[in-house]
Amino acid sequence: MTECLPGIYEIKLTSDQGTTRQIQIFLIPGKAGERSLMIDTGYRKKNCLSIMEHVLETLGIEYSQLDIFLTHKHYDHTGLASFYESQGARLFMNEEENRHPYDCLYYNHDQGDGEDQYQVLRSVGVTPEETPEIWEMFMEIRRRVESNRGWEYEVQPFAFFPVQPGQEFCYGDYTFRAVSLKGHTYGQMGLFDSDKRVLFSGDQIIDGIVPIVGTTYPDEHLLQAYFESLSRLKHEYGDCLLFPAHGGSIREVRRIADRIIFSYLDKTDMIKRILDNSRREMTVREIGCTAYGMRDIPEDTAEFVKLKMVMSKTFSCLEYLVDQDFVIRTEKEGIFYWKSVLL
Ligand SMILES: [Zn+2]
Structure with missing residues (x-):
């Protein structure tokens, strides 16, 4: 654990599975008697949980006094959400992250995918007739999840308070507002302190890699939305210190945003x-x-x-x-x- 700014603690968690191998979780302890904030949860792994429980104890944070802001619903950001909820923490997330029962990128347990997965796979050209081998790989994962054998991209159901853009989150010496960071996912959100010029930016931009813009359903115009939100990022947060969930903190917002834009335009x-x-x-x-x-x-x-x-x-x-x-x-x-x- 390191104190990356006064009163903001960063904890690195690692995983040997999945596509992202490391994530930063941020903690802002509340003042005496007040609630504390965690940003994202990390992977659903025993070693991640024991690291986090040790940190919470060190900082004197009880689950009953813990709020967790989830930037978006991917397995690396919400893996432990259902566990923390069961222990009494309050979760906050944009409701848009739950708008579909099935997503190509993670396995959403909440709404029971039913027929949805078949349609989604069909729509991209994966069918039992044309691509039986690939179809079977998806069905094998489906069976694994249904019979409780687990899958690293699986997200266990959890209840949360829906977050609106502009909603205020005050912890310690910080006053954040929730801001939309649409693109990487449909409803990704970040937290911005306008006085201290600090933005927790989830997976919006990451140094050295190009965040995935993953479309599962038609007519969502996600890449267009990502370009627009990167443009806003450059203009409104270009002078800020960004804390992304992966990689190091970012001062050169414009340079990194431009690299990502050109990479997508090339592709x-x-x-x-x-x-x-x-x-x-x-x-x-x-x-x-x-x-x-x-x-x-x-x-x-x-x-x-x-x-x-x-x-x-x-x-x-x-x-x-x-x-x-x-x-x-x-x-x-x-x-x-x-x-x-x-x-
Ligand atoms: Zn991530």
């Missing part, structure tokens, strides 16, 4: 060229595998997880290309097909 341009040169319509899965140089059938779990990521990133880029009138989307029997306007 979007590549996807446009793939479709311009294709003589037929393609599915999200086919375009993604071509754009990211992946083989058709994943060879192991790591490749399978990568394929999930690639499909949802590609979906985001394709929606952006449709919005910019470069690409046309049609639908046949639940499968989306994409083609260039030139075809």
